[in-house]
Amino acid sequence: MRGGESAEAYAAEVVRKAAEGGRIDPDVLTEVEDDRWDRLNPRIILIAAIEIILRDRSRDDSPSAVQVAPRYVELFPAGDVLAMTRIFLGDVSAVSEGNSRGYFTLPGVVGFLSALLAEESMSRESADRLVSAAVEVCRESLCGDVIRRGLGSGPWDIEEIDVSELDLIDMGGILVLESAGMEVRPIEFDGQMLAVTLVRGDTAVQLQAFRADSGVLWESVRTDMVAGIRAQGGRATEWVDRAGVEIRASVPRVTESGHQVTRDIRVLGSDGPGWMLRAVVSGAGAASGNGADWAYATFLSTVVVGTYALSGTSDVIGLHPPTR
Incomplete structure (x- = not known):
């Protein structure tokens, strides 16, 4: 920690100063960034605050960067501001480039957040509530994996949840x-x-479960799927949403009449104890700008029986016709 000051207190002071239009010395920010903090550090909290503001600016399920980006950020040209906004909204494909361009240094994050707060005309009370919400998001993320499986949402392993009172299709x-x-x-x-x-x-929503020896199967499957979609002429990007890191893609297909068209899909995935669950969302729930609440709720409430018999020819966990 830095002189006994908590990361939350430091982040709150930065947000208050930015909301009030006060200048924050970049040299001090750089010095603070070099100090040792616990895993919950000021930069992570401030990034979470940025994400909250951007999502509050649009109720669209997939807001565009142009819609919600701040109009001017002192440290970055307009193109970089849009690229930063896309990343903060969940597009993880440009994170490596963003790191090399200094998007996520503490001065860069504070500059971006200050621009947002200046446009929001946020009161001190609202600024404090923003920091509290950001801290809560960070603590949830640090308690588990990226997907936060098991912290109030699934997908669940059969051993993790009492299903006796749930209205489930087996x-x-x-x-x-x-x-x-x-x-x-x-x-x-x-x-x-x-x-x-x-x-x-x-x-x-197409659901399929796989037996997995490793706890990180979804990461490798996701990488292979993105490469495969792009090799077939489609577009695919990794995105962070309610189910963690997912794939958002447009895939080519040929209609019955022989016409080439594209279809929007979202591919969700989660690693569990000895299994991986994958969902392919299509139709209205996958199209940009459409609500996908039911698709996400269905995926996150699914229960997997990882010890159920495998299919005869692969690592796919077998299923049987539905019973209610």
Whole structure:
């Protein structure tokens, strides 16, 4: 720690000064950044505050950087401001470049946040509430993995949750919550049920579970999927949202009439104890600007039975026809 001062107190003082239009000495920020803090440091808190403000500026599920970016940041040209905004909104594809350009140094973060606060005309009380909310977000993230699985949301392992009082559809290796208007479509191969597609309205969620020796299978699967989509001429980027790091992509496909079109998808993933759960979201829930609350809620409430029998030919955890 720095002279007994907590990271939260330091971040709060920075936010108050920025909200009041006071100048923050860049040399002091650089000095503070070099000091030793606990894992919860001022820079992380201030980045969380930026993310909260940007999301509050737009209720759109996928706000564009142009919509919510500050108009002027003293330390960065307009192009860099838009790139920073995209990263703070969840686009992780440009993080490496951002590090090399100094986006995430403490002076850079404070400069970006100060520009936002100047436009928000935030009171001292509102600034304090912002810091408290940012600290809470950071503490949740530091308690678990990036996805925060197990901190109030799943996907769950069958050993982690009491399912006796839940209205679940049992499919063997996967159990999902009942949902009004939801259609359950089994996916079979060679007489075995390997996956399931859940459809409600114009949104579809395809769920599949895999046995995994490593606790980080989703990271490698995600990398391979992004490369595969791009190799086929599609667009794919890694994005951070409610289920952690996901893939947002436009994939090419050919219609029955022979026309080449693209389809928007989101691929969600989570590593559990001895398993990985993957969901492919398509339809309205995957399109930019459309709400995907049901898709995320379905994925995050799914229960996986990692010890259920494997399929005969792969590491896919087997399923059986749904029972209620």
